[in-house]
Amino acid sequence: MRIDLHVHIKRHQSLAELRRILRKRNLGGIAVTNFHNVSFAYFIRERLPEFLIIIGQEIESSAGHILALGIHALIPDRLAPQETIHRIHAQGGFAVLPHPYLLRNSIFYHAHSPRLAFDAIEVFNWRCGPWLWPNSVAALAFRHVQLPKIATTDSKEAHTIGRSCIELAAQSEAEVFAAVRAGNFIRHEETIYPSWTCAKDYFSKLFLPHRSLVCFHCHDPLHFRPYPRKRACMQCGYLETMFVTCAHGHYICSCCRTQNAFKEEAFMRFRLKRGVEV
Incomplete structure (x- = not known):
């Protein structure tokens, strides 16, 4: 079975389109790893029973991102990496170090390695492809580390799911984790090489209004800035360094944005029915 263990799915993603992509890529399953949220993964699981x-x-730990797989309840952000991993294992979950050399949002593993009990390392992240070096450095730096090394997409769009994945002999979640721990899998990697399109998309974010995104408070267009500034969340007060803001300087942190987005009636009913936290 082929499985992509690092996938982000948007709330309004078409289930028919998602099902079509999984079949097209010959995937037997995916891990839904959205930020600040586990209820949507349950929502997807109920509606795609033919897939694992x-x-x-x-999770946004205090030192960088950590992937929690096989958990059943939300794990808080902003905890120390050791505490985050402890909470993953307390739920019987599987802790993965994602994109270790992406710099921003990544844990520098070698500075923390004696204290961090990861179960696997993501040495190939499809979304890092255009930058080339994060995956190359990860493969080189971890070649002597005795942990399973997986490939994923870190997909944010349905059409990219499964472009990089692992293949193993498993039919259940427990069998997937057992096979990964034993190293009984094959990595499938697809590299995106740098192009003019990648460069244009990146730099246009820095200097032009990104009109597909609007401020959650005043609904004005958001602007990406080349120099980040610290902003206090208007709801919880959390200070965060950000590249994006509206012209009025309003800011709502990603955790509060997720909480707001999932207050829609359909998801409130679903969470009440399942007893699942956001």
Whole structure:
């Protein structure tokens, strides 16, 4: 079975389109690892019973991102990496170090390695492809580390799911984790090389209004800035360094944005029915 263990799925993603992509890529399953949220993974699992859907979360620890797979309840962000991993294992989950050399949002593993009990390392992240060096450095730096080394997409769009994945002999979540721990899998990697399109998309974000995104408070267009500034969340007060803001300087942190987005009636009913936290 082929499985992509690092997938982000948007709330309004068409289930028919998602099902079509999984079949097209010959995937037997995915791990849904949205930020600040596990209820949507349960929502997807109930609606795609023909696939193995692993409940996961990408957690923003105090030192960088950590992937939690096979959990059943939300794990708080902003905890120390050791505490985050402890909470993953307390739920019987599987802790993965994602994109270790992406710099921003990544844990510098070698500075923390004696204290961090990861179960696997993501040495190939499809979304890092255009930058080339994060995956190359990860493969080189971890070649002597005795941990399973997986490939994923870190997909944010449905059409990219499964472009990089692992292949193993498993039919259940427990069998997937057992096979990964034993190293009984094959990595499938697809590299995106730098192009004019990648460069244009990146730099246009820095200097032009990104009109597909609007401020959650005043609904004006958001602007990406080349120099980040610290902003206090208007709801919880959390200070965060950000590249994006509206012209009025309003800011709502990603955790509060997720909480707001999932207050829609359909998801409130679903969470009440399942007893699942956001």
